[in-house]
Amino acid sequence: MQPAGSPDPRNSRVWRKLSPEALDSLRGPILLRQTSSIEENWRWGAEDSSAVEEHDGASWDADWEWGAESKHQNGNTRPALPTSPICQFASLSHDANYLVCATDRLFVVLKAGQSQEYALVGKGVPEDRDEQITAVTCAPLFIPSNVKSGVSISVIVGFSSGYFRIYDERGRLLISHLLNLSPVIGIKIRTITPTSLATSIEPDGDEVLIIYGDSKAVSIDGPSVWMAIKVVAGYKDFGETLEQPALVYKKWQFDKQKRILDMVSLGPASATVISPPAFHPVSSTFLSTRRTARYIGVGRPMITFYATSEAGRSHSLKNVATKVTSAVTNAMFSFAKTIWTHTPTSLTSAYPPSTPSPPGTPTSSTPTLPDTVAPPVRMPALCTLSDTQRQITSIKLSPPCTLTGKSKLAAVTDSLGRCMLVDVEEAMVVRVFKGVRDAQCGWVQVEAGLRGGSGGRHDTPEGSRRRGKPPTLLLAIYVARGVLELYHVRHGPRVAALAVDRECKLVQTATGVLGGAYGGQGGPGTGGLAQCVLVGPTGEVRRVRPEGCF
Structure with missing residues (x-):
């Protein structure tokens, strides 16, 4: 039952x-693109009436008041021709205040306002x-000088040419790099938490993958990205170029798989159960296996676990890398002094400055690596x-766990209508969900002890930790036929x-802020517990409120 006076999350459609x-x-x-679609391409059958099971005599649709907008008018039994998704790509900030939507030709940056709308604040197109x-x-950034929220927003965009470019929230181009000639198929950000920073045996830091x-994949050290964005944005604010x-x-080259469709980084680890045991060749004593980098690639074959013990984890482009990494440590404590004492000549570009070609010189549309x-x-x-018949499409x-700062589980979707839950430490599939073709997955956290309402103001992992319990973890699965399911994990x-x-x-909030761990704002605690929203084909945004399920 709902506590007296508490709002019912199901009242918000x-x-x-x-x-x-x-x-x-x-x-x-x-x-x-819609002009080429025809009505016969869509199949309308009895699955609409049987997609959702009955729940104690009342449908979940009626309880949550979702789907009322889709009821047909004038007694028509044949639904209208569905529209395409409003965007091909979508990403949320850590607190869901910023939403980035993109098609293949345009991206827009939207900010939540007081009018319950995501207002347009910036946009950009391919160069x-x-x-x-x-x-x-x-990509949220920890900014000590931002006294209002302490966080600024940037957008990392990958292109078919192999370029990745970083923009600010207004759509201004800040950074552009070409490190590989194949199309970018994914961009992942792994942020460390204050807990993992204090307990990690191996040196660890934020990472942009x-x-x-x-x-192939490029792992970029988060501190260098953080510093580069702030330096370039600072100069642009004053109308200067850099x-x-x-x-x-x-x-990295991942040659064990024929095709990789998605990938995640697990970060370093002191030991893993899937690492083969190692012994000293003379004394035969057991040697601890430490991994400086770990990755999971999905595609065909299905899932492959990668790890390396190589000591040197990052390349240094000329001498600027040393300057950037050494400056990051001091920048967290004296940001203004570190940033504004730099001069344009103190940052050596990794790429030679481009010179205009003489008129009439032929140009090639194919870029070349510097x-x-x-x-x-x-x-x-x-x-x-x-599995020779199965291909994993996403992961x-x-x-991150509030005690260790590491992720323990991963949800993967395949080409045969399955969603699998994987223990990333044990390298083991622990659960399989069937009948979820073309599924999208996301994670939702609920504060420990909540049953049927907000129940409190401390909607953070820290609030649950103060009560001695970790947040409840739910897996959200959105199926293309129009069904959203929520499951307790692992075996709930x-x-x-x-x-x-x-x-x-189905879009999940970012799990952390670049540079946030050093300022006490890392991990999910930056914006509360992990959330998910559904961005509809007509621009409506519905928040998945699991409190109403209990």
Whole structure:
């Protein structure tokens, strides 16, 4: 039952909406693709009436008041022709105040306002007409000088040309790098928490992972990204120009799999159960296996675990890497002094400045790698889970544990209508969900002790830890036919099955802030517990409120 006086989360049908200006920007390229669709391509059957099981005589749809907008008028039994998703890519900030949506030709940055709308604050397009946007992620940054929230927003965009570019929230281009010639297929950010920073045996830090379509990936040290963005943005605010700063990175080659569709980074570890035992060749004493980097690649074969014990984790581009990494430590404590004492000549660009070509000189649309880009290093594979008939299409790490700061689980979706729960420490599939073709997954956390309402103001992992219990972890699975399911993990029951719109995007909040751990703002505690929202095909945004399921 609901506590007296507490709001019922099911009373809110639509949490927020995209502003008309944002919808007009996104619908332009989408309408061109919709003109070629025909009504016969859509199959309407009895699955609409049987998609959701009955719940004690009352449907979840009626309880949550979702789907009322989809009821047909004038007694028509045949639904209207569905629309395409409002965007191809979507990403949320850590606190859900910023939403980034993108098509293949445009990205928009939206900010939540007091009018319950995501208002358009910035947008951008590819630099080259032949480029297409292939990946987008919202990257919150810890900014000590931002007294209002302490966090600023940037957007990392990957392109079909292999470029990845970083923009600020207004859409201004800050950084552009080409480290590989294959299309970027994914961008992942791994942030450390104050807990993992204090307990980690191996040196660890924030990481930005750029995933390419040719089984390569570039791991960029988060502190170098943080510093480069702040330096370039600072100069742009004063109307000054700055050469492209270099980044500290490591380029990996994952050749164990024929095709990689997605990847995540697990960070360093002192020991893993899937590591083979090692013994001293003379004394035969057991040697502890420490991994400086760990990754999980999914595709074909299904899942492969990679790890390396290589001591040197990052490349240094000229001498700027040393300057950037040494400056980051002091920057957290005296940000203004560190940033504003830099001069444009103190940052040496990793790429030679471009010179304009003489008129009439032929230009090639195919980019070439700069000479300063290091070759990839082969990443050893530890073990592989393979099924010749199955291909994994995506992987989503669970929020970091509040005690260790490490993720323990991952949800993966495959090409045969399955979703699997994987223990990333044991390298073991612990649960399989069937009948979820074309599924999207996300993680939702509920404060420990809540049953049927907000119940308190401390909606953070720290609030649960003060009560001695970790947050309750739920897995949200959105199925393309218009069903959203919530499950207790690892082996708990299904707590909800909701009828929702088709062609939605399930988007999870970012799990941390770049540089946040050093300022006491790392991990999910920065913006509360992990959340998920559904972005509908007409621009409505519904928040997944699991409190109503208990």
